[in-house]
Ligand code: SRM
Ligand SMILES: Cc1cc2nc3c(=O)[nH]c(=O)nc-3n(C[C@H](O)[C@H](O)[C@H](O)COP(=O)(O)OP(=O)(O)OC[C@H]3O[C@@H](n4cnc5c(N)ncnc54)[C@H](O)[C@@H]3O)c2cc1C
Ligand code: SF4
C-alpha cells in the first residue's frame with residue numbers, strides 16, 4: 001500500500017543534527033523528524049502522548065527520545081511509551097534516498113498495541 | 114624534666130607510634146622527629162592514586178605541620194640522621210645537629226632495590242618509594258612518550274597503571290611467568306595481565322633486563338635476549354630492602370632487618386624500632402597492616418605499660434588499580450591443601466580458596482573481591498570452615514535466601530579489619546558511632562580515619578552505620594548507587610575516572626566505563642556533558658544534543674511549547690533604556706505575558722521558538738544579555754538597596770551584588786546557583802536561603818552557604834566573616850568552584866553540604882588559604898571560556914541556526 005502513497009521531499013539528513021530532530025509543518029499538525037546517532041531517520045507526530053510535549057525538543061538516545069516536559073521515554077520506531085507508562089504517538093513512514101533526501105508520507109499510524 | 118624521645122624516620126610506622134603514645138602518655142616525652150623527606154607524614158600507599166591523578170598530595174597527608182605543633186613535637190624535615198652513638202645516647206644529623214635522647218625510635222622504612230645493571234644511574238631512571246619519585250614520574254609523563262617499568266609486582270603495576278593514566282605508552286618487564294606471582298596464582302595473574310593489556314599496557318613476562326642504555330639520559334632497555342624497548346622513563350620496581358644502614362653502623366643487631374623482640378626493643382633496650390625496617394621472629398614486612406600492631410606495642414613500651422607483646426602479622430594484599438579488583442591472602446601455591454575454585458567468565462570473576470584441615474590457608478580473588486575481608490578474617494582466626502565447605506566459595510551471604518550485605522557485615526567479629534589503609538577494625542568504628550553520636554560517613558571518616566584514604570571500604574563503613582543506627586541512618590547510598598540504568602558506576606566514580614583516565618568525550622566515557630547502552634539516556638548524558646565541561650575547561654566542546662532543551666536553546670520551554678525570555682538585570686538593577694527595549698519587544702513580537710520574577714528581573718512569557726533570535730537581537734541591542742533563567746549555573750544575584758539609600762544599610766550591597774554577578778554569570782554547575790546580598794541583618798534580599806548569601810554588617814561581610822527555598826527549605830550555614838569586597842569575591846569563587854568540582858549532577862549546594870559536611874567546606878574554603886586561592890583561580894579560568902552571551906551567539910553569530918527554523922512546510 002505504501003508504494004501508492006505520496007512521498008514528499010522534506011530536506012536532507014544532514015540538515016538534522018545527529019541525536020536531534022527538526023520539525024515540519026503539515027496539514028495534520030507538526031511532525032518531528034529524528035536522526036539517531038546511528039544515522040537512522042524516524043518521523044512522529046510532534047506530540048507527547050502524556051501532555052502534548054514537543055518531542056522534537058527532547059534528548060535522543062539510541063532509538064528513543066526523552067520528552068522535554070516530564071521525562072517520559074518514547075520509542076522512535078513504534079511511538080510507544082516505555083514501560084510502565086502507557087500511551088502512543090502516531091508514527092509516519094519515512095525513506096532516505098541514496099542522495100540523502102528524506103521523504104515523508106503523511107499517513108500517520110498507531111503501533112499495534 | 115621530661116624525658117627526651119627522638120624518632121628517626123617521619124613515615125607511617127613512626128608517626129603512628131607517636132599517635133598511639135600521645136593517646137597513652139601525652140606529657141611524658143619531649144619529642145623530636147627527624148625525617149629525610151621534606152614533607153610532613155603522608156600516606157605512602159596513596160602515592161599510587163596520586164600518580165594516577167585520582168588524588169592530590171594534600172589529600173594524602175596524614176599529619177600536617179599543625180598536628181606536630183599542636184602536640185608539642187619538634188619536626189625536622191629534609192634532614193637525615195647520619196649516625197647514632199649508643200654509648201652517649203646521641204644522634205647526629207646530616208646538617209651537623211647533635212641531639213641527646215633517653216629513648217630512640219627507629220622507623221626508617223625500606224629502600225627500593227636497584228638491580229645492578231649498566232645504565233641504572235642514567236637520568237630518567239627512577240624508583241617508586243616517595244613523593245620525589247612521583248614528582249619525577251609526573252615530570253617525565255608530562256612530556257609523554259614511552260615508559261618501561263621493571264618489575265610486575267604490586268608497586269610496578271600500580272606505577273604502570275598511573276603512567277598509562279597520564280598518557281604514556283607503558284611496557285612492564287617482568288622476570289617471572291605471571292605478574293604479581295608472590296600474591297596471585299597463575300590464573301589470576303593471567304586475568305590481571307589481560308586486563309592491563311586492554312588498558313594499553315604491554316606486559317612482557319620472562320623478561321630479563323640486561324642493560325639500560327642511552328647517552329646522557331635513558332633511551333631504553335635492552336633485554337638479555339637482545340630485544341630493545343625504547344623509553345624516556347624507566348621505573349625500577351623490583352622490590353624493597355629494610356633500611357638498616359644507620360642501625361648497623363651504630364652496632365645494633367641487624368640481619369635482614371633491625372632485629373626486635375616481641376616488645377619492639379632492639380638489642381639496645383633504649384632503642385626501639387617499628388615498621389618496614391624491622392625483622393621480628395625472622396620475618397620482615399612490606400605492607401602497612403603490621404605497622405599498626407607494632408605501633409601499639411611500641412607505644413605501650415614507651416608509655417611504661419609493659420604488658421603487650423607483638424606476635425607477628427598475617428597480611429593480605431589488594432591492588433590499587435581503579436577498576437581492577439584483586440585480593441589475596443595466605444598461602445596457595447605449593448600448599449597441599451584442597452582447592453575450591455569458582456569462575457564466571459562472563460563477569461570476569463575468578464576465586465580460589467585453599468582449605469587444609471578444615472581451615473582456610475589462602476585466598477585469591479579476581480574480579481569480585483567483596484568477600485575478601487571475610488575470608489581473611491576466617492584465615493587469621495584459623496576458624497573451622499568444614500560446615501561451610503559447600504557454600505564457602507559463594508561468599509558470606511551464600512545460603513541465605515537473599516544476599517543481605519548487612520548480614521555479612523553484622524557477622525564480622527569486632528577485630529575484623531574494615532579499613533586496610535588506616536588499620537581500623539569494626540569494633541572501633543561501631544563504638545565511635547555509638548559513643549560519639551556519629552551519623553554520617555564523613556563523621557566516621559573524621560573520627561576514625563576509616564574510609565578516609567583509598568575509599569574502597571566505603572561500602573562496609575556505610576553498612577556499619579546502617580547496622581548501628583538502624584533507621585536513624587539515611588544511607589548516603591548515592592556513593593554506591595549507579596548514576597542511572599545505563600551504568601554500574603556511581604556519580605563520584607565517574608567524576609574521578611574522567612580525570613584519572615583522561616576521558617575527553619561522552620563516547621569515550623561510555624566505552625571506557627562500559628556503559629550498558631549505546632548512547633546513554635536523558636539522565637546520564639547531561640550529567641556526563643557537565644562533568645566533562647568541568648573537568649576540561651576550554652578544551653571540551655559542549656555537546657548540545659546532551660543538553661536539556663532549555664540549555665540547548667537558552668530559553669525556558671513552557672507547557673504549550675513556547676518559551677520564556679529572561680534578560681539579566683545585574684543585581685536587580687535596571688533603567689529606562691532597558692525597560693523601553695523590553696516594552697518594544699513585547700509590542701513587536703506580541704508577547705502575551707510580562708511578569709516580574711521572584712529573582713528580581715522581568716520574564717517575557719509565551720515567545721514562539723522561531724522568534725527567539727530576533728527577540729534576543731533587540732534585547733542585545735539595548736545592552737542586555739541572557740539571564741540564564743534556564744541554566745544549571747548562575748541564575749540571579751538578588752540585592753537590597755543597601756547603604757546607597759537605605760537608612761539602615763551598612764555597606765553597598767547592590768554594588769557588591771553586581772560585582773558578584775559580573776564574576777559568576779555564565780558558569781555551568783551541577784545545579785542552579787542563586788546568590789543574594791543584603792545590606793544589613795534585616796536581610797531584605799533573603800540572603801540566608803541562597804546557595805551563597807552575603808549579609809553586610811558594620812565591620813564587613815558575613816558569608817552564608819548552602820541554602821535554598823524550593824520544596825525543602827534549608828537556611829544557609831554560616832561560613833565565616835570577611836572584611837573586604839575582594840575577599841567576598843574570592844570566597845564566592847572558591848566556594849562555587851569546590852561545588853562545581855565535587856558535587857554530583859543535579860545536587861544543589863544544600864544537599865551537597867549536608868552530604869560532605871560544613872566542616873569539610875570550611876576546611877577547604879576558610880582554613881586553607883592557599884587552596885582557596887587555587888580554587889578561585891580555577892573558577893576564573895573556566896569562566897574565561899563561558900562568559901560569552903549565548904543569545905548574541907545565536908541572534909547574530911549564527912550558532913545553532915537549525916534550532917530556530919522548521920525543516921520544511923508541506924501541504
Ligand atoms: C519565573 C520564576 C517564577 C516567578 O515568576 O517569579 C520561576 C519559574 C520557574 N521555576 Fe523557580 N522561578 C523563579 C524563582 C524561584 C525562586 C525564588 C528565588 O530565586 O528567590 C525559588 C526558591 C528559591 C530557590 O531556588 O532556592 C524557586 C524555586 C524553584 C525550584 C525548587 C528548587 C529547589 O532546589 O528545590 C524549581 C525546580 C527545579 O529547579 O528543579 C524551580 C523551577 C522553575 C521553573 C524553571 C520550572 C520549570 O522547570 O520549567 C519555572 C520556569 C519558568 C520560566 O519558564 O521562566 N524553581 N524559583 C522565578 C524566576 C527567577 C528568575 O528571575 O530567574
Ligand atoms: C607506591 C607504594 C604503594 C604501596 N601500597 C601499599 C598498599 O596498597 N598496601 C600496603 O599495605 N602497603 C603498601 N605500601 C607499603 C607501605 O607504604 C609501607 O609498608 C609503609 O609506608 C611502611 O612504613 P614505615 O614507616 O616503615 O616506612 P616509611 O613510610 O617509608 O617511612 C620511613 C621514613 O623514614 C625516612 N628515613 C629513612 N632513613 C632516615 C634517616 N636516616 N633519617 C631521617 N629519616 C629517614 C624515610 O625518608 C621515610 O620518610 C606501598 C608502598 C609504596 C611505596
Ligand atoms: S512555583 Fe511551580 S508553578 Fe510556579 S513557577 Fe515555580 S515551578 Fe512553576
Ligand code: FES
Pocket residue numbers: 048049050051052053067068069070071072
Ligand atoms: S508531555 Fe511528555 S512527558 Fe509530559
